[in-house]
Each structure stands twice: as structure tokens, then as C-alpha cells.
Amino acid sequence: MANTTTLEAEKKLTWGGGKSPFTVSYGKLMMWIFLLSDAFSFSSLLVTYGFIRFTFPASGANEIVKPLSHTAENFVEAMREAHLFSPEHWPLPELVFNHFPFLHGLHLPLFFVSLMTFVLIFSSVTMVLAVEAGHRNAKKEVAFYMLLTIFGGIAFLSCQAWEWTQFITEGASLHGNPFGPTAFAALFFIVTGFHGFHVLSGVVLNFIIYVNVLDGTYERRGHYEMVEKVGLYWHFVDLVWVFVFTFFYLI
Amino acid sequence: MSNTHDNHDASGHHEEHAHHEENFVSKYIFSMDHKMIAKQFLITGIIMGTIGMLMSLVFRLQLAYPDTKFAFFESILGHWGKDGKLDPNFYLALITIHGTIMVFYVLTAGLSGTFSNLLIPLQVGARDMASPFMNMLSYWFFFISSIVLLCSLFVEGGPASAGWTVYPPLSALPKAIPGSGAGMTLWLVAMVLFIVSALLGGINYITTVLNMRTKGMKMTRMPLTIWAFLITAVLGLLSFPVLLGGSLLLVFDRSFGTSFYLNEIVAELAGGIERTGGSPVLFQHLFWFLGHPEVYIILLPALGITSEVIATNSRKPIFGYRAMIISILAIAFLSFIVWGHHMFMTGMNPFLGSVFMLGTLIIAVPSAVKTFNYLATLWKGNIKLTPAMLFAIGLVSFFISGGLTGIYLGNAALDINLHDTYFVVAHFHLVMGSAAIFGMMSGIYHWYPKMFGTMMSKSLGYIHFWLTFISAYCVFFPMHFMGLAGVPRRYYANTAYDQFNVFIDMNQFITIAAILGGIAQLVFLFNFFYSIRNGKRSPKNPWESNTLEWTAPVEHLHGNWPGEIPHVYRWPYDYSKPGEESDFIPQNIPDESQNGDPMVEPKAPAVPHHTEAPPMQAQVKEVVMFAGLKRLFGFAG
Amino acid sequence: MEHTEHLEHTESPADIKKQIWRTFWILSFLTVIDIVLYFALLSYHSMWKNTLFILLGVVKAFYIVAVFMHMKFERKALAGIIILPFMLVLILIWLVLIEGGYTFDLR
Ligand code: HEM
Ligand SMILES: [Cu+2]
Numbered sequence: 001m002a003n004t005t006t007l008e009a010e011k012k013l014t015w016g017g018g019k020s021p022f023t024v025s026y027g028k029l030m031m032w033i034f035l036l037s038d039a040f041s042f043s044s045l046l047v048t049y050g051f052i053r054f055t056f057p058a059s060g061a062n063e064i065v066k067p068l069s070h071t072a073e074n075f076v077e078a079m080r081e082a083h084l085f086s087p088e089h090w091p092l093p094e095l096v097f098n099h100f101p102f103l104h105g106l107h108l109p110l111f112f113v114s115l116m117t118f119v120l121i122f123s124s125v126t127m128v129l130a131v132e133a134g135h136r137n138a139k140k141e142v143a144f145y146m147l148l149t150i151f152g153g154i155a156f157l158s159c160q161a162w163e164w165t166q167f168i169t170e171g172a173s174l175h176g177n178p179f180g181p182t183a184f185a186a187l188f189f190i191v192t193g194f195h196g197f198h199v200l201s202g203v204v205l206n207f208i209i210y211v212n213v214l215d216g217t218y219e220r221r222g223h224y225e226m227v228e229k230v231g232l233y234w235h236f237v238d239l240v241w242v243f244v245f246t247f248f249y250l251i
Numbered sequence: 252m253s254n255t256h257d258n259h260d261a262s263g264h265h266e267e268h269a270h271h272e273e274n275f276v277s278k279y280i281f282s283m284d285h286k287m288i289a290k291q292f293l294i295t296g297i298i299m300g301t302i303g304m305l306m307s308l309v310f311r312l313q314l315a316y317p318d319t320k321f322a323f324f325e326s327i328l329g330h331w332g333k334d335g336k337l338d339p340n341f342y343l344a345l346i347t348i349h350g351t352i353m354v355f356y357v358l359t360a361g362l363s364g365t366f367s368n369l370l371i372p373l374q375v376g377a378r379d380m381a382s383p384f385m386n387m388l389s390y391w392f393f394f395i396s397s398i399v400l401l402c403s404l405f406v407e408g409g410p411a412s413a414g415w416t417v418y419p420p421l422s423a424l425p426k427a428i429p430g431s432g433a434g435m436t437l438w439l440v441a442m443v444l445f446i447v448s449a450l451l452g453g454i455n456y457i458t459t460v461l462n463m464r465t466k467g468m469k470m471t472r473m474p475l476t477i478w479a480f481l482i483t484a485v486l487g488l489l490s491f492p493v494l495l496g497g498s499l500l501l502v503f504d505r506s507f508g509t510s511f512y513l514n515e516i517v518a519e520l521a522g523g524i525e526r527t528g529g530s531p532v533l534f535q536h537l538f539w540f541l542g543h544p545e546v547y548i549i550l551l552p553a554l555g556i557t558s559e560v561i562a563t564n565s566r567k568p569i570f571g572y573r574a575m576i577i578s579i580l581a582i583a584f585l586s587f588i589v590w591g592h593h594m595f596m597t598g599m600n601p602f603l604g605s606v607f608m609l610g611t612l613i614i615a616v617p618s619a620v621k622t623f624n625y626l627a628t629l630w631k632g633n634i635k636l637t638p639a640m641l642f643a644i645g646l647v648s649f650f651i652s653g654g655l656t657g658i659y660l661g662n663a664a665l666d667i668n669l670h671d672t673y674f675v676v677a678h679f680h681l682v683m684g685s686a687a688i689f690g691m692m693s694g695i696y697h698w699y700p701k702m703f704g705t706m707m708s709k710s711l712g713y714i715h716f717w718l719t720f721i722s723a724y725c726v727f728f729p730m731h732f733m734g735l736a737g738v739p740r741r742y743y744a745n746t747a748y749d750q751f752n753v754f755i756d757m758n759q760f761i762t763i764a765a766i767l768g769g770i771a772q773l774v775f776l777f778n779f780f781y782s783i784r785n786g787k788r789s790p791k792n793p794w795e796s797n798t799l800e801w802t803a804p805v806e807h808l809h810g811n812w813p814g815e816i817p818h819v820y821r822w823p824y825d826y827s828k829p830g831e832e833s834d835f836i837p838q839n840i841p842d843e844s845q846n847g848d849p850m851v852e853p854k855a856p857a858v859p860h861h862t863e864a865p866p867m868q869a870q871v872k873e874v875v876m877f878a879g880l881k882r883l884f885g886f887a888g
Numbered sequence: 889m890e891h892t893e894h895l896e897h898t899e900s901p902a903d904i905k906k907q908i909w910r911t912f913w914i915l916s917f918l919t920v921i922d923i924v925l926y927f928a929l930l931s932y933h934s935m936w937k938n939t940l941f942i943l944l945g946v947v948k949a950f951y952i953v954a955v956f957m958h959m960k961f962e963r964k965a966l967a968g969i970i971i972l973p974f975m976l977v978l979i980l981i982w983l984v985l986i987e988g989g990y991t992f993d994l995r
Contacts, residue, residue: 013850014963014965015469015470016466016467016468016469016849016850017375017376017464017465017466017467017468017469017472017819017849018464018465018466018467018468018818018849020461020462021461021462021963021965022461022462022962022963022965022966023962023963024462024962024963024966025462026381026382026458026459026462026463027381027382029381029458029461029462029966030381030382030385030454030455030458032966032970033453033454033457033458033488034450034454035970036488036489036970036973037450037453037454037488037489037491037492038492039974039977040488040489040490040492040493040496040973040977041492041493041495041496042496043493043496043977043980043981044492044493044495044496044497044537044540044980045496045499045500047537047977047980047981047984048496048500048511048533048537050981050984050985050988051530051533051536051984051985051987051988051991052511052528052529052530052533052988053988054985054988054989054991054992055528055530055988055991055992055995056528056992057992058933061930061931061933062930063931067927094926094930110923110926114919114920114923117919118916118919121912121915121916121919122912124952124956125908125909125911125912125956127956128908128955128956129905129908131958132901132904132905132908135901136901173508174503174507174508174509175507175508175509175510175524175526176524181528182509182510182527182528183509183510183511183528183529186503186509186510186511187511190499190500190503190509194499228958231956231957232957235952235953235956235957236957238952238956239949239952239953239957242945242948242949242952243945243949245922245945246922246941246942246944246945250922250926250941251937251938251941251942485973489973489976493980530991532987532991533984533987536980536983536984536987540980587976587979588976588979591983599987599990600986600987600990602986602990603983603986603987603990606983
């Protein structure tokens with residue numbers, strides 16, 4: 001009984017003004033709110049994807065190409081002949097994204113994108129580790145993990161660049177592609193591009209913060225909250241990738 | 252770490268003192284003070300509003316006198332007004348830019364930007380916005396966006412002409428109509444900048460309201476203005492990004508050969524690439540997912556201002572404070588699930604039509620709650636008819652007369668007849684245009700002393716009000732009848748159709764009324780700018796109001812209050828509290844029963860409000876009203 | 889209950905690190921599951937398969953938000969104001985997908 005009354009009193013205090021009801025600083029709250037609205041921009045793009053996808057029939061099942069099998073030079077041609085690629089229906093992602101650097105001529109569906117996913121998840125982990133080190137004011141550790149995160153981001157972007165190049169050399173562009181409906185390639189470029197742009201901004205932000213960490217800015221300030229804020233952003237980018245991965249590669 | 256917000260206002264205050272010698276640039280241009288930024292928003296908004304209004308007068312002249320040549324058209328419009336005839340393509344451009352300016356630049360940035368900036372820190376008791384720097388950026392993005400939009404008036408082919416809703420394919424194919432070229436590109440650029448500004452502002456408003464309230468300012472002690480601004484910011488934050496996504500895709504359709512919004516378009520029109528596989532209806536969904544919340548982004552701040560002004564000038568607590576908050580929240584939620592009522596006639600799935608119709612009709616409920624609460628607040632009040640109060644009552648009037656037609660338009664079946672006619676133009680000008688403009692005017696008259704430290708002339712205010720009020724009804728009310736008769740909107744000359752010739756007189760009447768309305772605004776502009784320097788100096792609390800901003804000194808200080816920020820002990824509507832001497836008790840006055848603890852609620856009055864003998868004036872009115880009611884229902888003695 | 893205010897301070901750095909790595913393994917595991925399922929279900933084509941993948945995505949998102957973004961340790965109110973608005977996105981998705989299906993039927 002006594003417990004509930006103190007709880008109630010505390011609840012009154014929580015929203016009673018003079019302090020943050022969430023016990024977060026205004027800067028962190030701003031970041032959260034920004035991410036919320038950014039999530040809505042991604043949602044609008046993904047909704048577009050869903051809409052256009054729904055206006056096309058799905059592809060038939062792939063009975064010909066098994067994972068790890070060899071692919072001929074004219075793979076795309078062959079798929080078109082087999083009616084697996086056609087402007088009339090949405091292609092199967094495994095037949096489109098089946099390349100891996102240095103392993104030419106093998107059907108390796110989804111392997112590369114899984115690698116990209118791991119890279120991004122891993123960079124998220126190093127980011128939280130940096131945040132955690134920040135709580136202990138361990139400057140060296142923060143710097144180390146930030147650096148790893150930046151490398152992770154760059155690695156991801158390089159992978160994406162490779163994948164785009166591959167896709168483009170096979171004939172995909174904003175207004176046409178050999179795999180199926182034109183919107184397929186256009187949506188791929190725009191959504192992964194928008195995501196990649198976020199990753200790029202994240203890398204730049206992380207870099208600035210990294211320099212500041214080395215500079216001792218946050219040490220003087222007494223806290224590493226800035227690292228937490230860019231951390232939130234970075235995880236958000238990771239989060240978006242989860243859905244990009246699901247929608248473009250899995251279904 | 253998690254305490255930084257506590258230090259914020261204290262340290263912020265010290266920082267301000269550190270560099271108090273300010274130069275012109277940091278004080279008036281790149282100011283980071285919320286009060287200055289509010290003024291910047293207001294003045295930019297007023298300028299944009301004037302431009303938008305002048306545009307409307309030009310195309311009103313065309314509608315009223317389609318065969319007359321106006322020599323001055325050529326001198327002001329150049330080749331768009333050759334031989335005194337308005338170019339038909341330029342007509343479309345004018346209504347597009349007029350709509351865009353009014354909706355986004357005046358009533359979104361000009362209204363919410365001004366009053367959120369001015370009032371949020373002052374009314375919740377904060378030194379400034381959470382991030383003054385972002386606040387400054389927000390203004391400058393808005394400013395650049397305005398400039399880009401205005402520049403689009405001068406490009407080859409003229410400004411965007413696809414309507415303020417920029418539906419593809421007109422907006423997606425640069426060759427579609429003259430305005431689809433460079434003008435449309437600039438429109439999109441301006442819109443992206445505008446969205447950035449709105450988001451920067453919105454993030455700030457929300458954070459400030461949630462995080463930086465002074466001690467004792469519980470959520471349920473916030474003035475309704477703040478509630479309205481908070482929810483408005485939330486609406487903007489959730490809906491503008493969707494338009495951002497939608498516009499991004501539009502840019503790609505225009506310039507990079509994609510076809511998200513295009514289907515079966517022949518290649519010659521579309522830059523040599525065959526466009527297929529998209530859908531223009533998709534754009535409409537994305538646009539109206541912003542577009543409908545947008546009308547509440549426009550309206551809610553005006554309603555919030557009205558709540559405050561009506562309560563203060565009725566000397567009565569606002570009726571149904573909690574019901575007001577709940578209806579704001581309900582409107583905000585519902586506004587996200589009704590966007591399709593703009594699309595009943597565009598080939599949308601009829602099933603969705605019924606979903607959207609349901610939501611739309613439900614919105615009538617919270618809207619009616621708000622209306623009746625205003626009326627109930629006025630009821631038996633000790634009404635002080637200041638210009639601000641008149642405009643607030645005007646808002647209620649427009650909200651009712653325009654809102655009722657919304658119920659017609661919300662019915663999918665009726666919309667078959669009414670869609671894209673002047674009925675729609677009449678509806679949204681009353682409920683969104685006039686109502687929100689009146690709310691904005693009310694706010695300007697009410698908080699002018701807070702902004703400039705001087706008072707506006709009351710008599711000029713009355714002239715302004717009556718002329719504007721009468722002309723607004725004369726302009727927009729007749730449009731209903733034209734709409735019912737099927738006169739379509741966005742047409743250059745209705746006289747091209749014999750059956751609409753009967754409306755030529757009405758069109759002339761409307762135009763004359765519109766010119767009258769334009770003249771009325773000159774009175775306002777004079778009053779506004781003249782009073783900045785020459786107005787009577789304002790006392791600290793000219794309207795004897797309860798909210799915190801009136802406890803701050805008239806001179807503007809960085810940090811708003813010279814000493815400590817006042818604590819808040821009560822809700823903002825303690826007007827004419829029974830058993831108290833003064834008829835208003837500001838929020839920062841403690842009650843004895845509280846023992847100086849702002850968290851405790853003050854004691855309720857021993858006597859309820861109604862048993863108080865109403866002031867003389869109101870009593871008389873009551874008698875008159877009841878007599879009228881009795882006669883109305885036919886049982887007069 | 890008394891920990892709501894500053895949960896983060898009650899855990900030792902080692903605990904936090906352990907939790908981070910656990911989350912990493914969970915996320916990796918889920919990704920592997922994704923891929924395994926993809927090949928296992930190759931010959932199926934239906935909504936339930938898509939729903940399954942989306943659900944797996946949501947689970948991953950949950951772990952990222954809860955642990956990496958620290959939402960689990962924040963006030964419930966913060967989680968509320970951030971997560972509730974996604975209801976609106978769900979409505980958008982629902983209605984626009986219906987429209988997409990309708991457009992498909994019309995063509
Ligand atoms: C100054 C008084 C005003 C007059 C005389 C006026 C007149 C008009 C007229 C006649 C049209 C329709 C033209 C046509 O369809 O051919 C129009 C369109 C429009 N007006 Fe106004 N208006 C005024 C103020 C406002 C205000 C305050 C708003 C703010 C909401 C506004 C928003 C719009 C919008 C959104 C359109 C539609 C543009 C389009 O079709 O794309 N107007 N105005
Ligand atoms: Cu609407």
C-alpha cells in the first residue's frame with residue numbers, strides 16, 4: 001500500500017515538469033524523434049515497393065538452378081528463355097543476386113548479401129561496445145570501437161558498390177533491366193541507394209565523433225553522450241537494413 | 252549523463268550572458284532566440300500571404316471578367332498577360348502557386364512556425380527551445396524554400412501548374428504542360444527544403460514541450476495552445492517524411508526515366524523511354540497521407556490559439572479542458588486514416604472508399620466536441636470583444652459553416668457529384684483557409700504585445716475584422732451553389748460552357764468581395780507595421796491572462812525571465828474562480844493549500860461556477876437568448 | 889521496480905558486454921535461419937511464407953531496438969511514443985497493398 005502511494009507520487013513527479021519525463025537528455029530525445037520520422041520516409045519507399053510488387057504476378061518456382069551449381073555465361077538469357085525472367089512477372093531474387101566476388105560462374109544465391117548483413121550487424125556490435133566504453137569514460141576503448149565501426153561501415157558500402165556494379169553490368173538501370181519489370185531495378189536502386197546514403201552519412205558522423213573522441217572533447221565534457229546519439233543513428237541504419245534485406249532478397 | 256537536461260536551462264542562461272554584446276546580424280538575422288525567430292517566421296509568412304492573396308485577385312479578375320482586357324496585366328505579368336489577357340497556362344500556374352503558398356508557406360510555416368516558436372518556451376516555462384541552433388536552421392531552410400518557390404515564377408515555361416497536389420502525370424512528365432518543366436523542378440526543390448525546415452522545427456517543438464517544462468507544468472496544466480502545437484508537430488513529423496519519399500520518387504520519374512507513377516505512357520512524351528508499370532494513384536496515396544494530416548497541421552494551431560483567446564476574453568475557464576485534449580488527440584489519430592477521401596473519384600478501390608468514408612465521418616465527432624466546447628465557454632461569459640476575440644469567434648463560425656460541408660464531401664456517393672467542383676473550393680476555403688487565417692489573425696492581435704512590446708490599434712482591428720469577415724463569407728459562400736450546379740474547379744473560363752453562363756454575375760460579385768477583402772488586409776498591414784514603432788506601449792499583462800508568457804517582462808531578454816523561471820501551481824484557466832477576489836489567477840500563483848509545492852493540486856473552490864451570479868451583461872444576454880429560443884420553438888407566451 | 893530510473897547503473901560492464909554479444913549471436917542466428925528457410929521453402933509460394941520472413945525481420949528489429957538502442961532500459965513512456973506511431977505505418981501498408989492488389993486485378 002505504502003509502495004503504491006510512493007509510486008503514484010513518483011509518477012506525478014515524472015510528468016510534473018522541471019525534468020525530463022523519460023530521464024533522457026533533450027539531445028537523445030531529439031535523435032529518437034528524428035529516427036521515428038526517418039523511419040516514416042523509409043516506410044514510404046517500402047510501401048511503394050509493396051504496391052508495385054502487388055501489381056505484378058509472382059514468378060513460378062525455380063526448378064532448374066540449384067545452389068552451388070555452375071552458371072553459364074548466358075545465364076540471364078537462359079532464364080529468360082525458361083520464363084523465369086520476364087517483364088510480366090516479378091523475378092525470384094535468388095536468381096538475380098547470385099554472385100560472389102572472385103567466385104565467378106557459380107550460383108551462390110544470397111551468400112553475398114548475407115555477408116553484408118553480418119558486416120552491418122557486426123558494426124552495430126562495435127558501436128554498442130563504444131557506447132558501453134563511453135559509460136566508463138574509457139577514451140581509448142571508445143576510440144578503438146569507433147574506428148572498428150567506421151571500418152564496418154566502409155566495408156558495407158564497398159560491398160554495396162560491388163553489388164551495384166555487378167547489377168549494372170548485367171544490364172540493370174533505372175529504366176530497364178533484363179530480369180523483369182523495370183520497376184524492379186529502379187526500386188532496388190532507390191531503396192538500397194537511400195539506405196546506402198544513410199550509411200554514408202553515418203560513416204561521416206562516426207568519423208567526426210571519432211576525431212572528437214581522440215581530441216578529448218568528450219573527456220573534457222565529462223560524458224560520451226554524443227557517441228550514444230550517433231550510436232542510435234547507426235543502429236537505426238542497421239534496423240532498416242533488416243527490412244531491406246527481407247523485402248528485396250527474401251520475398 | 253542523464254542529468255544534462257537539468258543543467259540545460261541553467262547553463263544555457265549563463266552562456267547567453269557570456270556574449271551579450273550582439274551585433275545586428277546575430278540579433279536580427281541569424282538569431283537563435285525563439286522570440287526573434289518567431290517574428291522572422293511571422294513576417295515572412297505575412298509577405299508570402301500577401302503574394303498569395305494578390306495572385307488570387309488576379310485569377311479572380313479573370314474568372315469574373317473572362318472577356319475583358321486588363322491593360323495592367325501586361326505590365327505586371329509580362330508575356331503571361333499579353334494584350335491584357337491572362338494566359339490560360341499561367342492561370343493554372345497561379346492557382347497552383349497560390350494554393351502552395353497558402354497551405355504550406357502561410358498556414359504551416361507562418362502559423363505554426365510563428366506561434367510554436369513564440370509560445371512554446373514562454374508558455375511551458377523554458378529559457379528557449381531545446382536546440383536554438385536547429386531552430387535557426389529551421390527558419391533559414393524555410394526562407395530559402397520561399398525564395399526558390401518565388402524564383403520559379405520567373406523560369407522558362409512558368410511555375411508549376413499541376414495544382415498544389417502536383418499529381419502525375421502532369422508533374423512527372425516535363426513535357427506535359429509548360430509548367431511541368433523547370434517550374435515543377437523548382438517546386439519540388441522548394442518542397443524538399445520546406446520539409447527539412449518543418450522537421451527541424453517539429454523535432455524541436457516536441458522535445459521542448461516534453462522535456463523542458465518548468466516545475467509544476469504537468470501535461471494537464473499545459474495551455475491548450477501548447478497541446479495543439481505539440482500534436483501539430485507530431486503530425487508534421489510523421490506525415491512530411493512520407494511526402495519526402497513520394498517527392499523523391501517523383502523526381503526520379505521526372506529526371507531519371509523511372510516509372511513509379513506512370514503507366515502506358517508513349518515514349519515521345521516521356522523522354523524517349525517507354526514508361527509502364529507504375530500508377531498515378533500510388534502518388535495520390537503518398538501525397539494525401541501527408542495531405543490530410545496537413546490540413547490539421549494548419550487547423551490545430553489555429554484551434555489552440557482560439558481556445559486560449561476565447562477563455563481569456565470570456566473570463567471563464569475553457570469548457571471541457573480534458574475533452575479538448577482528447578479531441579485533439581482523436582483528431583490527430585483519425586487524420587492519418589482518412590486520406591483517401593480526397594481520392595474517391597480517382598479510380599481507387601471502392602472498398603477503400605468505404606474505409607475512408609467511415610473514418611472521415613467519425614472525425615466529425617471530436618470536431619463537434621471542440622465546437623461545442625467553444626460555444627459553452629462563451630456561454631454566459633463576461634465577454635470582452637477585443638479584435639483577437641472577434642477573430643477567434645470568427646474562426647468558430649467558419650469552422651462550423653465549412654465543417655458541415657465536410658460531412659457531405661466525406662460521403663463517397665455524394666462526392667461523385669461534388670468532387671472537383673467549386674463546392675470543394677468553398678468547403679476548404681471556409682474550414683481550412685478562412686478558419687485558419689482567422690485563428691492566425693487572432694493570435695497576432697492577442698500576442699502582438701508579447702512580440703513587439705506595443706499594442707495594435709483596436710479600432711483598425713475592428714475594421715479589419717468586419718471587412719474580412721464579411722468579404723470571406725461573400726467570396727466563399729456563393730461558391731457552394733456554383734459547385735452544386737457542377738462548375739468545375741481549376742477552369743480558366745467557365746463562360747466557355749453555356750450552362751455556366753448564369754454564374755457570371757455571381758462570379759463578379761465574388762471578385763468584388765475578394766477585392767474588398769484585399770483592401771481590408773491593407774488596414775491590417777498598416778496597423779501591424781505602424782504599431783511596431785508607434786503603438787501604445789503594452790503593459791506586462793494586457794489581457795489579464797493566466798499563462799506564463801505574461802509573467803515575463805515586456806522587454807525581450809535572452810532566457811525570457813530575468814531571475815528564476817516561475818513555477819506553476821495551477822491550470823491556466825482559473826478565470827472568475829468563485830470565492831477569489833481577482834477574476835484571473837496566473838499559473839505561477841500558489842494556493843495556500845499547496846504549501847508551496849507545485850506538484851499538489853490547488854484546492855477546488857467551495858462553490859461551483861454556475862451558482863455565481865453571472866455578471867450583469869451576461870444576464871441580459873441570457874434573457875434575450877432564451878426569449879429567442881422560445882420563439883424559435885414556437886412556445887413563446 | 890525501484891530500478892526503473894537508472895537501470896543501466898545497476899549492471900556491471902561485464903554483464904552489458906555479455907548481453908551485447910548474446911544479442912549478436914541471436915541476430916546472426918536469425919539471419920542464418922532466414923537463409924536456411926529460404927532454401928527449404930523455395931518451392932512454396934504463398935503469403936504465409938512472406939509473413940514468416942517478415943516476422944523474423946520484426947524479431948531482429950526487436951533485438952536491435954531493445955538491446956542495441958537501449959530501449960529495454962528506457963522508460964516505458966519513451967518506448968511508447970516511439971513505437972506506437974508505427975501503427976499508422978501499418979495502416980498505410982495495409983490500405984496501399986489492398987490498392988496494389990486492386991490495380992493488379994484491373995490490369
Ligand atoms: C485571399 C483570399 C482567397 C481567394 C479570393 C481565393 C480564391 C481561390 C480560388 C477562386 C481558387 C480556385 C481556382 C480554381 O479552381 O480555378 C483557389 C484555389 C485554392 N486556394 Fe484560395 N483563395 C483565397 C485564400 C486562400 C487561403 C487562405 C488558402 C489556405 C488554405 C487557400 C488555399 C487554396 C488552395 C489549396 C487552392 C487549390 C489550388 C489548386 O487547385 O491546386 N486560398 N483560391
Ligand atoms: Cu482530407
